[in-house]
Amino acid sequence: MKSNTGLVFALPALIVLFMLIAYPVFYTGWLSVTNDQGQFTGLQNFSAVLRPRVTTQALWNTLWWVAGSIFFQVLLGVTAAILLNQNFMGRALVRSIALIPWVIPGIVAATTWAWMFHTEFGIINYMLTSTGALDEPVGWLTRSNTVMPAMIAINVWKLFPFVAIMVLAGLQTIPQELYEAARMDGASYWEEVRHVMLPQIRPVITAVTLLLVIWALNAITIIYAITRGGPANRTVITPIQIFRLAFENVEFNQAAALSVMFFAVVMLIVLAYSKAFASQPGEVQ
Amino acid sequence: MRRSRFTSRSLRRPGLNRPSIFLGCIVLVFVCLFPFVWMSLSSIKVLNELYTIPPQWWPEHPTLANYHKVLFESRIPRYFLNSIIVSVAATGLALVLAVFAANGFARFRFRGRSFWQACILVGQLLPTAAIIVPLFITLRVLGLVNTYWGLILVYMIITLPLSVWMLTSYFKAIPLELEEAAIIDGASRVGILFRITLPLSLPGIVAVLVYAFITTWNEFIFALCFATDSRVKTLPIGLAEFSTEFNTDWGAVMAASMVMTVPIALLFLVFQRHFVGGLTAGATKG
Amino acid sequence: MKLLKLAGFFALSVLSTVTMNTGAQAGDVVWWAPNWGEERARTLAQKYMAANAGTNIKIEVTVANGLPERVLTAMRSGAAPDIIEVQHGWVNGYAQGDLIVPLDDTIQDKEDYVKAAINYVSWNGKIWAMPYRIETHGVIYNKDHFKEAGLDPEKPPKTWDDLIAAAKALTKSGRYGFGITGGGEVGNTIFRSLPFIWMNGGDIISPDMKKAVLNSPEAVKAVEFYTNFYKQGLAPKSTLENDGLALRRLFIAGTVSAYQSGQFDLPAIQKENPNIKLGAMMIPAPAGKQTAAVLGGWSYVIPKSAKNPVESKKFLQFLNTTENQGYYTDTFPARTSSIKLPRFDDSMLKPFAEMLPYGRPVPVHKNWVKIVQAYFDGIQRILLGDQSVQKSMDEANEEIQALLN
Structure with a gap:
């Protein structure tokens, strides 16, 4: 069916988004090539924002942050979803409990974790030292080699339930016939996971991963609330840098320039992704 | 009972064995609830029990x-x-x-x-x-x-x-x-x-x-x-x-x-x- | 094409149901007041409205979390309220961004205001905000800990050497003698470490704001003095994750025996741990030199897009009479005549009041926030053990110089 029916279905959403987002996108683009008096300055903001050493460091940190977060979120999320798709007593309750990290407001979760990780007050250090697992408290948030992993761990904890819920929904929509067919062939449980479940939920995992990438690229609440990018820029990521430029330094033009570059990079990822996404089977031919 | 609903189907699906489900659930619940429990205990503590060194699990005077x-x-x-x-x-x-x-x-x-x-x-x-x-x-x-x-x-x-x-x-x-x-x-x-x-x-x-x-x-x-x-x-x-x-x-x-x-x-x-x-x-x- | 029409109709209907509007009316003065002063703000607003029929003061409560974002977003979108309370340090960014109006015509008897406060909010020969609240840090200490360490709690340290000696004596059996900050928001560490640089005759940038001077011997020695509390184990292990609030909690828990803070910490400590015998002292200075502190506090600004600037200015004058300013401030008032009010006659407050004349504003430079960020990163590199004091300050100095050109 090569008509425009599909586009018509998508049109209301596109129109509504366009009406509210077009101006912000245009505005950001305009800010990025002007100064604060509104005069056109070409690429000056871009070169100004690329100069400081922190920009490069932020870029590397962002890569780590995104890669680390996504890998564990997807791994744990899919595992939890497969587990929660089993039949057992109290399943509904466990599913609801699994939702909790995601429901807790971000700023509260961040503060609670910062408190639990604290060298002196922290319950984590207390438990590890009192059981003898550690000789003395570890400065999880103050040592350069543990602070980023700690941030990633908190982010994973916060969002793996999202992956689990999304993937679980995908698992639930798998038609019973597919399982039955596999069983006729005498498939074991793990073969079923590999040959029925994972292929069937591939589109879901693809979509979820892309969205997680976008989120991780925009997520500042956890890091900003706990370390503000410190110590000594060990956890500064590009969105935090943009936030600092805009709201701490009142340099909206440079912030816009950085946003535009950021936008371009992410857009490339999204386009590559949606091509791969589109090539998957499932539409009316 | 709950299980009868599933056994009535034509073919029963194989699943994970009970112990691994149980273990998986324990880990999952622990990971998800640990900070949450800490939060809920904090909500019933009095002011001077909130920040102590060493930290205190149970409130002595729940409120x-x-x-x-x-x-x-x-x-x-x-x-x-x-x-x-x-x-x-x-x-x-x-x-x-x-x-x-x-x-x-x-x-x-x-x-x-x-x-x-x-x-x-x-x-x-x-x-x-x-x-x-x-x-x-x-x-x-x-x-x-x-x-x-x-x-x-x-x-x-x-x-x-x-x-x-x-x-x-x-x-x-x-x-x-x-x-x-x-x-x-x-x-x-x-x-x-x-x-x-x-x-x-x-x-x-x-x-x-x-x-x-x-x-x-x-x-x-x-x-x-x-x-x-x-x-x-x-x-x-x-x-x-x-x-x-x-x-x-x-x-x-x-x-x-x-x-x-x-x-x-x-x-x-x-x-x-x-x-x-x-x-x-x-x-x-x- | 029936579907196309349907789609368009649907999109339009979503957006067209949205025509209601709850804008402020003429004669309204919208005042963004922080939640910690809400009750007092309402009392003052009531008083003013009773005397000025026809003016409606509408208070919208702000919160500390995200306040700079909220203020900037509103100002830049052209939908700001009439009066906003902001920290002194934010004012010059707004002035240089052409977001607020000058208030030279609103401030009456300027001579009565603490000069440093007026300087703080001045730029380009104009006064851009009305300071109403000022404060500086002092040092808060635990008198019982002093006694147990064999120190006289009534004769607190006066010089740097005294302070180091006291901190060493206080540090034992899980206690830390002198807590410093090395984490949290940049301001925490600026307020606590920059005064030491000033006392020692150093600075971050030269007075004409052309040259970075952070790697001068005076500044480096002061930074070394500050960071050594941590390096020598006289400040908690958690220093790099501690802000002012964490220090106070460590003090309340009895883990820290002394730390720098403002008088706003005193009621909180007394409430959470009434057993602590509190002492307060002026911040010790190098022998033979004067102490110093960063002046902090809050001002009123009127945004450029305010709907009712005339009435707002009148209301600001009412808020800043000697009596009302003294009533409204959380810490000290910016008017010298208000400080004489009975409310401020408290022996605990005395060291903090004595610190006020030594309070200095930070330089009014366009890139100040980035400059202090570079300085703060340098402090964190020292605390992390990445670099020596000299090397770290050299690097920070270089970054700051680039921000001045």
């Missing part, structure tokens, strides 16, 4: 004073109402738009499809710091600053992109044969959507609902900037109101967080028991 403060001496109840109105409306609107759009993307091949699908995400690709000012200007022009509708629209555009993408992937998983049969029977496109696609992808719809609701329920920075009047402020702002410049009433923040979190988890519990479980069981037989 409900924090809950009393949150429920009767703060604006939290009003903000709760505001949050419900905003979240329900934004979630509902986003879902309706997303269902149609996802149907278009999942079921039809048309020129520039992947381009349009990428376009849906454009609004999510700009950092909050970049879009908040122009978005405020847009709302001002529409006369929507400090109104429910302002927040609802903003939240709708925040949640819509993900909803479209997720629903697209769920719709794609539904076998085409079912729809083709309906077309032969002469059903319209919209008819197919409502009679076949939606019922079959109900778990996916619930997942998207949960996503949209939680996202809007917890959103802070837009609510802070676009709703400055107490009549429209939402719960996350209420949490921030327990902090002053140099102090935070931590017990009250924790109690308020409980008030914010627990109803949602309970709602989900009720929801999936009576809604998701029943319908998927029915659908698999069709």
Whole structure:
């Protein structure tokens, strides 16, 4: 069916988004090539924002942050979803409990974790030292080699339930016939996971991963609330840098320039992704 | 008993063995609940038990004073109402738009499809710091600053992109044969959507609902900037109101967080028991 | 094409149901007041409205979390309220961004204001905000800990050497003698470490703001003095994650025996741990030199897009009479005549009041926030053990110089 029916279905959403987002996108683009008096300055903001050493460091940190977060979120999320798709007593309750990290407001979760990780007050250090697992408290948030992993761990904890819920929904929509067919062939449980479940939920995992990438690229609440990018820029990521430029330094033009570059990079990822996404089977031919 | 429901099926599915399910659940529950338990214990501690060295697990003098403060001496109840109105409306609107759009993307091949699908995400690709000012200007022009509708629209555009993408992937998983049969029977496109696609992808719809609701329920920075009047402020702002410049009433923040979190988890519990479980069981037989 | 029409209709109907508007009316003065002063703000507003029929003061409560974002977003979108309370340090960014109006015509008897406060909010020959609240840090200490360490709690340290000696004596059995900050928001560490640089005759940038001077011997020695509390184990291990609030909690828990803070910490400590016998002292200075402190506090600004600037200015004058300013401030008032009010006659407050004349504003430079960020990163590198004091300050100095050109 090569008509425009599909586009018509998508049109209301596109129109509504366009009406509210077009101006912000245009505005950001305009800010990025002007100064604060509104005069056109070409690429000056871009070169100004690329100069400081922190920009490069932020870029590397962002890569780590995104890669680390996504890998564990997807791994744990899919595992939890497969587990929660089993039949057992109290399943509904466990599913609801699994939702909790995601429901807790971000700023509260961040503060609670910062408190639990604290060298002196922290319950984590207390438990590890009192059981003898550690000789003395570890400065999880103050040592350069543990602070980023700690941030990633908190982010994973916060969002793996999202992956689990999304993937679980995908698992639930798998038609019973597919399982039955596999069983006729005498498939074991793990073969079923590999040959029925994972292929069937591939589109879901693809979509979820892309969205997680976008989120991780925009997520500042956890890091900003706990370390503000410190110590000594060990956890500064590009969105935090943009936030600092805009709201701490009142340099909206440079912030816009950085946003535009950021936008371009992410857009490339999204386009590559949606091509791969589109090539998957499932539409009316 | 519960198990009889499943044994009645033609073929029983193999599953993980009991011990590994049990172990998996223990780990999962522990990981998810550990900070939560710490939070809930904090909410019933008195002030001088909150920060001790070494930290103290159980409160010696448990108190409900924090809950009393949150429920009767703060604006939290009003903000709760505001949050419900905003979240329900934004979630509902986003879902309706997303269902149609996802149907278009999942079921039809048309020129520039992947381009349009990428376009849906454009609004999510700009950092909050970049879009908040122009978005405020847009709302001002529409006369929507400090109104429910302002927040609802903003939240709708925040949640819509993900909803479209997720629903697209769920719709794609539904076998085409079912729809083709309906077309032969002469059903319209919209008819197919409502009679076949939606019922079959109900778990996916619930997942998207949960996503949209939680996202809007917890959103802070837009609510802070676009709703400055107490009549429209939402719960996350209420949490921030327990902090002053140099102090935070931590017990009250924790109690308020409980008030914010627990109803949602309970709602989900009720929801999936009576809604998701029943319908998927029915659908698999069709 | 029926579907196309349907789609368009749907999109329009979503957006067209949104025509209601709850804008402020003429004669309204919208005042953004922080939640910690809400009650007092309402009392003052009531008083003013009773005397000025026809003016409606509408208070919208702000919170500390996200306040700079909220203020900037509103100002830049052209939908700001009439009066906003902001920290002194934010004012010059707004002035240089053309977001607020000058208030030279509003401030009456300027001579009565603490000069440093007026300097703080001045730029380009104009006064851009009305300071109403000022404060500086002092040192808060635990008198019982002093006694147990064999120190006289009534004769607190006066010089740097005294302070180091006291901190060493206090540090034992899980206690730390002198807590410093090295984490949290940048301001925490600026307020606590920059005064030491000033006392020692150093600075971050030269007075004409052309040259970075952070790697001068005076500044380096002061930074070394500050960071050594941590390096020598006299400050808690958690220093790099501690802000002012964490230090106070460590003090309340009895883990820290002394730390720098403002008088706003005193009620909180007394409430959470009434057993602590509190002492306060001026910040010790190098022998033979004068002490110093960063002046902090809050001002009122009127945004450029305010709907009712005339009435707002009148209301600001009412808020800043000697009596009302003294009533409204959380710490000290910016008017010298208000400080004489009975409310401020408290022996605990005395060291803090004595610090006020030594309070200095930070330089009014466009890139100040980035400059202090570079300085703060340098402090964190020292605390992390990445670099020596000299090397770290050299690097920070270089970054700051680039921001001045």
